[in-house]
Amino acid sequence: MKQKSSLSSRTAPSRLQQQLSADILELIRSDAMEPGTRLAEVALAERLQVSRTPVRAALKLLASKRLIQRGALRGYFVGDTTAPAAKAPAKPVPEQTEQLFLAIARDRRTGRLPLDVSEADLMQRYRATRPLVQRVLARLAEVAAVQRKPGHGWRFAPSLADADARAESYRFRLVVEPAGLLEPGFRLDPAWASEMRREHQAMLEQPWSETASIALFEMNAAFHEGLAAASGNRFLLVSVQQQNRLRRFANYDWAFGHERVVVNCREHLAILDQIEAGDRQRAAELLRRHLESAAALRRPPGNGRKSS
CATH class of the missing domain: 1.10.10.10 (Winged helix-like DNA-binding domain superfamily/Winged helix DNA-binding domain)
Structure with missing residues (x-):
């Protein structure tokens, strides 16, 4: 048994444990945590978007290196000698x-x-x-x-690699997505709608840059998936999620400038307005027009593709 324990103790930490250790040290530094602050597994897991198990392993690793303190009974805490972030592996900006x-x-x-x-x-x-x-x-x-x-x-993963596939995708979405708004079990989550409004308003107000196209697509994808989820039809939701997976690479580099971003966001907000006003028939009509407009966009030579 002693031999087995010795071998286990010499097992090198995994790449994920090393990365999470660096991330935890960065959080301690960026949040200016005082010595004695409890490092709660649940809170760290939420902020680092991982499960509690790898966070627990990373905390154990940091404690073994005396970069944080293990509690007398349980848990981990920021120590008096917690190493600054400079000693952690460099993180990409x-x-x-x-x-x-x-x-x-x-x-x-x-x-x-x-x-x-x-x-x-x-x-x-x-x-x-x-x-x-x-x-x-x-x-x-x-x-x-x-x-x-x-x-x-x-x-x-597979993607929409040619014009014919993209055209078929939009025709499919025109059949499915507006119909979802008219499903008998349609229920809009007010909290989700409020979050969508906040994200769209932030997108309208922020200065446009090339890399903002990634956030733009993910926001748009979340909007369309959210409407599909509200339909109450699980099969419709799966279809929209699959379309977003296929569209992802074809839509990350935006080619139509901030003016079209404004149009895109305002059309989404107008759809929400009609749903919240109780006119789902009108909302479905606006969604159809929105998809038809996106389908009609043509990518400039050598540039990005459409997103909706």
Whole structure:
């Protein structure tokens, strides 16, 4: 038994544990946590968007290195000698992450990036550090744009790769999505509607930049999925979710400028207005017009694609 315990203690921490350890130290620094502050697993898991199990392992790792303190009875706390963030592995800055995220999406959409890739491939192609590549792959995995292959490497999910497929997608959505607003079980969640209004207003007010196209698509996808969820029809929701997965790479690089962003947001808000006013028939008509308008957009040569 002693031999087994010794071997276990020498097991190297996983890549995820190392990354979460760095993230926790960064949170301690950015939040200016005082010594003695409790590091609650649940709160950390929510902020880092992972389950409690890897957070618990990361806290244990930090405590073993005396970067945080283990409580006398249970739990972990910020210590008097908690190492500053500078001693943690360097984290990619947000702008670098967004730029690489967008570059990978664009190259995959245009066929310059193969279906199967490895971290080393991406590091060499984009002259990026391993932590940066790992962070972008993790984000792509979160939105089901890539999945890890058994053993080694990553594989991109299928996407709408040509004009015919995109046209079919919009025709399908025109059949399904407006009908969802007229389902007998339709129920709009007021909290979701309020959050959508807040996000759309923020998108209208923020300065436009190339990397904002990622947030734009995810906001749009959440809007259409939210309406599908409100329909109460599980099959309709699954269909819209699948369309968003297929559309993701084709829509990350926006080619129509801030003016079209404004139109897109205002059309979404107008649909919400009619639903909340109780006129779902009118809302369905506006949704149909919104999809028809997006389907009619044409991508400028050498630039991005439409999003709705």
